[in-house]
Amino acid sequence: MLSGYWTLIPYAILFFGVLIALFADWAGLSSRLAALFGAACALVAGLGFTLSEASQLLFGGRFMLSVSGRLVSVGLCIITALWLMWIADRVKGRTREATALALLSVMGACMLVGAREFITLLVALELTAMPSYVLLGYWAHRRRSLESAMKYFLFSVLTTLVMTYGVSLVYAASGTTMIVGADVSGGGLIGLIGLVMLMVGIFAKVSAVPFHFWAPDAYAGASAWGVAFVATVPKAAAMVTLLRLPALMADTLPESLITVFVIIGIMSMVVGSFAALTQDTIRRIMAYSGVVNVGFLLTGIAALQTAGSFAIFAGVLFILFYVLAVFGVLLVTATEGDRVSDLAGLSERRPVAAWILVLLSLSLIGVPPLAGFFGKLYIFTSALTSSYVYMVVIAVLCSVVSAFYYLRFMKAAFFDAVPSKDGARTGEEIAGNGAVSEGLDEYDTKHRLFARTALVVATTLIVVLGPLSGYLIDWMMAGI
């Protein structure tokens, strides 16, 4: 009977990495070694997730790592490992705690994708989110960084409160905290209100309109490397939750909630794609790009009832391909500066980085044969099976709009004039946005091996995984 619990070994490995990083001081490990060790742990854990046995219900049905959950866990472990490799080389100063925090967060994320009960879900969601607050405000002496962490934290606290309250109402209405079979229809209006409040907590975590306000500000103020983690791993886990909750509740999901998904999805797509147009800051643009992509995901969620498990697999692949590209873009631009214009001349300074940026941006736009194209293809295909075809139309239109700002990255990197050596920007320019590229002193160029490997691996995955995604879907289909 206990055999199923072997699935939990990877979590233990991740936690081991956390402990090593936390006590690295005693062990005499430098920050760099601790991070690299953490990366190794994450990789091993990811490997463990691929090896684990067929899915079983654990803890009395409260937890089960389904096949799609395993794929997500593997993906998130890989991203974490790449991230740790990057910061091991590039970030100056103490990063041991960052290593521990990231591993804790990814541990929570991998639990989150397996949670089948509301309390477990809440705990896992908070375990994922808590380290993110710290990562955003990691350099406590930097005001903007602290500000962004506080904004994220206080906003999250509010929405988590709403969510917890929602869970209590759902419990009141259905008499169970299990996600499967939480039938609120008997509870009258209370159950429905509870479900909406519950979803609001997740909407806020994935930054869906109108709960997205924190994201641009939080991302803009924090260090790029912190954002590269927060905007990918916890975000992906929350997006998967957004997908899984309605899927698990499929039989008992009230019809009106689907309408809420549709409306929020459309708003996210429209607001996200248009709001990003006038932004100059790379991280703000990526924040809005996240908003748009949640909208895309919601088109797939609206199709859950017609497309069945294909919708889930499509959604999972979409999420993974999306966050991988975001991860790459944020890290490759991290050492350049805050603004799009800082990328000018990138093709001359770092030609490889510039081409990586091109590939990742194209993937985000959705150009075949890159992974991003396949992600969108699957999710829109599954959405077409539903009666929400108009959402797909809106999604495609918004894709076109959002293509514009990804193209700006490429234009800046290849065609914009390099600013003169001495004078950088004019005072007016600096005053204009207030976003002077501060924080570049955080980065180190002494070591390059692992950082470069991380970026190259991420890009390779983006290029290779697209055409291979058919096999991934087959693998998941077989594993049901």
Next chain:
Amino acid sequence: MSSTMSYYLLLIPLIPTLVFAALLFLPRDLRNRLMYVSPIAMGTSALISIIAGLTEFPGGPYSILRLDYRLATLGEMPLNLTIDVGPLSLIMLVMVTVIGTCVQVYSLSYMKDDERRGWYFTVMSLFTAAMLLLVMSGDLLLIFAMWEIMGLCSYMLIGFWYKEKAPRRASQKAFLVTRAGDGGFFVALAAIYAACGTFNINDILASAPGWAPWVAAVAALGLLWAAMGKSAQLPLSVWLPDAMAGPTPGSALIHAATMVAAGVFMVARMLPLFELTPFVLTITLWIGVATALFGAILACFQNDIKKVLAYSTISQLGVMFVALGVGSALAALFHLYTHAFFKALLFLGAGSIIHATHTQDTRKMGGLAQKMPLTTVCFTIGAFALAGVAPLTGFFSKDEVFAVIKYASNYPALVLACAMGVTTSLYVTKMWLRVFFGKAKTPHVHEGGILELAPLGVLAAATLFGGISTRAFGDYIGDIGVWPSWYMATISTCVTLAGATLGYLAVRGKFDRFKEPLRFVGAIMDNKLYLDAFYDNVIIKPYFIVSDLLWKFDEVVVDGIVNGVVALYRRLTRLTWRFDEVVVDGAVNGTAAAYLEVTEASRIIDESIIDGAVNSSATLSQRFGTLLRKAQTGKLQTYQRLAIGGLVLVLVLVVVLKGM
């Protein structure tokens, strides 16, 4: 008795609620300009209530409207919100809406220069709406919900001038003390739900005789404690005098028709539950007696006109509790009814007087009878009703209370009630003589405008002629109304005259020579019977001492944790202070900002279309993007507000969808 359901009665609380909802989301300037909507809406509600009241004449013990709304199903048990309107509710509706209208019309003039007057009317609307739904509700859960909304509204009204220290403190005190009372409500609700699994008042009262005696006692005691908090009975009376820090018409509403009336009304509704355990009734009686006497005596020692009225409210509420304590809901409700009118009249009159003389100290007033004849007449009617002069309403209702005490053969209580009557008459006379007669001490005194005088006139008329309804009132609510007996009327008139004589002598300074030997009495009175000091020394200081000890203890064990708690405590205190400013007003401003953004959006879209710039969709996209960027203000509060606003919108959407 009407055979069809009278759904139009739902309009009565709905109209002010809608006004509240509409004003809440408007920007401050617009809200200030639209403040007239609020009294007009209240007037409409009053009209509907009066018509409904007249159609049901002569009344009786039956229901006109019963509605169950299933909120949820907990396990197998349905959780319902019930509306149950009978003649008793109708008469309360008439009282609340008429007084509400008078107070709001009066406020139009009184508050006209305040920069947040729109917000004032918004709160008033919600406050009155909550009271209206409370008297209409047929279950304790709905009563409790409205009870809490009124607590919040009174907090906001008392602390309306939140920039000054006294209102802020007073509002916190009121909120915390009434919250302390609400603890009892929780206990009672839990006991009742455990005993019979429903909150429906009729079902509770029907099943209560079958409960274990101690359960009924716990429930009744809990409800009593809650009512004591709301209706400012000893020892939870401390918040009411401080609550004078709010705008005077707001006090009129709190003291007359809404907040404090809720406690008495709730106990009157639940009185059969109290009668199951005689000792709870006895407690109610003696708390009432003590409060009535205490309030009256304290009122004698006050010089501030609003403080006198505040203590008189405490005292009169005590009288209602006495009536409840001897088991007469009718007497309590009738006194509640008449008191609401004349106390609103007195407060509004006091407001005019304060406006005219720019002081609240009765010693600095004088000779107003010549300068403000109309106000004087109205105020005099109110004051005489309070003293119990025939044939004003106060005489009839007080007489009824005396009669039921006598009927219960509780002579000690009767004697003390008579003492209260003498004292009441004493302080009323003292105040009346000081304010209106003697030498004029303040220059440039003149009558208020028509907006102030008209409500005074209406309330004065109700106080003057309301006495003839004495019997009809009882019959209407399904009890047996009686005229006062000659015997009791004689006693009570003697009591009033005795008090008036003493009051006259006091003003003439005949008692000055007792001042020196009895100074300790004055000291006690000046310190409000040391109640505040009692709380300070027995609850607050030991609390801090214990925290201090714990802190010292913890400092050794875990440094920092308690520090955090202390910091959090301070932060919380500050948050409470700023609740009004940041959350409520902020939410409003936030919505306003969003509203402006929408307006801006439609303007931009309009312009674009009219300019024929549609062909340049790229420009439009850019503009839209800029617009969205504007919403990104960088202020966390704005984001939180917008998020909560989004949540509310989604909830409304879902509810509407479900309804379809």
